[in-house]
Amino acid sequence: MIRDDVKTAQIAAMKAADKMTVATTRLIQAAIKNRDIELRTASAQPGDDLLVTEVLQKMIKQRRESIELYEKGNRPELAAAEQAEVAVIERFLPRQMDEDEAKLAIDAIATEVGAASVKDMGRVMAALKERHAGQMDMSRASALVKARLA
Numbered sequence: 001m002i003r004d005d006v007k008t009a010q011i012a013a014m015k016a017a018d019k020m021t022v023a024t025t026r027l028i029q030a031a032i033k034n035r036d037i038e039l040r041t042a043s044a045q046p047g048d049d050l051l052v053t054e055v056l057q058k059m060i061k062q063r064r065e066s067i068e069l070y071e072k073g074n075r076p077e078l079a080a081a082e083q084a085e086v087a088v089i090e091r092f093l094p095r096q097m098d099e100d101e102a103k104l105a106i107d108a109i110a111t112e113v114g115a116a117s118v119k120d121m122g123r124v125m126a127a128l129k130e131r132h133a134g135q136m137d138m139s140r141a142s143a144l145v146k147a148r149l150a
Helices: 002-016 019-041 048-072 076-090 099-113 118-132 138-149
Strands: none
Touching (some): 019 048, 048 076, 099 118, 099 138, 118 138
16 A cells, blocks of 8 residues: 555655655655545545545645746745655656556547547546546646547
């Protein structure tokens, strides 16, 4: 499980005195814990690895937005720190589909659900999230689906 991998990496980083990894794994664990607390009252619980993957993808998205802002604000040292955090977080994510694999998956799902126009985008995205949630960035997938259905 990804949650266990994060804990193991944190212990190893503490022993190696890797301050960046220790700090980032603590942030990851805090974000996971917050998500667990949010879901206490939810009726449907996602699988543990799916939950952790969603949290990690959200953290990466936030950091990439920060990197962009820091670069626009001429703060390369802050952008570099955020990039280092992204590198640590990405170590725990499952392998992401490349663009060709994503297009193949989208084509298969669009054919399966009978999607013919952009009006069917919701059905395609729902099936895509259900089957490939941890394997691709859904914002990127959304653009690919829109291009496929246009």
